Amino acid sequence: xxxxxxxxxxxxxxxxxxxxxxxxxxxxxxxxxxxxxxxxxxxxxxxxxxxxxxxxxxxxxxxxxxxxxxxxxxxxxxxxxxxxxxxxxxxxxxxxxxxxxxxxxxxxxxx
Amino acid sequence: xxxxxxxxxxxxxxxxxxxxxxxxxxxxxxxxxxxxxxxxxxxxxxxxxxxxxxxxxxxxxxxxxxxxxxxxxxxxxxxxxxxxxxxxxxxxxxxxxxxxxxxxxxxxxxxx
Numbered sequence: 001x002x003x004x005x006x007x008x009x010x011x012x013x014x015x016x017x018x019x020x021x022x023x024x025x026x027x028x029x030x031x032x033x034x035x036x037x038x039x040x041x042x043x044x045x046x047x048x049x050x051x052x053x054x055x056x057x058x059x060x061x062x063x064x065x066x067x068x069x070x071x072x073x074x075x076x077x078x079x080x081x082x083x084x085x086x087x088x089x090x091x092x093x094x095x096x097x098x099x100x101x102x103x104x105x106x107x108x109x110x111x
Numbered sequence: 112x113x114x115x116x117x118x119x120x121x122x123x124x125x126x127x128x129x130x131x132x133x134x135x136x137x138x139x140x141x142x143x144x145x146x147x148x149x150x151x152x153x154x155x156x157x158x159x160x161x162x163x164x165x166x167x168x169x170x171x172x173x174x175x176x177x178x179x180x181x182x183x184x185x186x187x188x189x190x191x192x193x194x195x196x197x198x199x200x201x202x203x204x205x206x207x208x209x210x211x212x213x214x215x216x217x218x219x220x221x222x223x
Contacts, residue, residue: 004154040215042115042200042212088152097162100157102156105152105154
């Protein structure tokens with residue numbers, strides 16, 4: 001049963017704490033992406049990775065960090081430097097033709 | 112920078128009606144265009160992918176067209192059903208680029 005999993009579904013953190021969101025795929029895709037979705041706005045790209053051990057900043061990378069040690073995994077860390085971290089976070093992977101497949105998302109609330 | 116616009120932002124139709132959702136983009140140098148569906152609080156589900164060399168793609172009651180020269184795509188939904196109620200997003204990926212540019216979506220409500 002192939003797909004993309006994100007965990008947890010809901011995450012609550014206190015301001016000033018770092019938090020790591022999990023993203024795993026078993027689709028054998030090389031490329032993986034992290035997006036942020038806010039109400040009334042389109043998805044915005046945070047980071048992407050085209051291959052293991054390599055990743056690039058997207059449009060809104062400040063306050064976030066990623067790693068890509070395995071093809072299947074692309075975790076996102078939201079650091080205390082991110083000024084407005086409360087949002088819905090979506091992970092995706094893509095085929096060679098750039099068709100993107102999305103996970104179910106993680107809703108992060110920071111208070 | 113590529114900008115993707117979807118109009119209208121919201122649409123309500125009675126069940127059984129055929130409908131068209133619109134997507135426009137500013138830079139025609141695209142690699143492909145993808146239509147997604149998003150249910151509230153959920154991730155995105157891919158509906159159709161149109162390569163830049165293609166004019167349309169069909170899947171069941173859905174038909175998506177692409178006119179690169181005019182920077183437009185449409186998603187046609189035939190015989191709408193209440194289960195079609197969701198937000199529909201279009202996204203383009205530019206030739207040589209590595210990410211999608213998303214529109215803000217059209218929220219569709221199909222009234223039984």
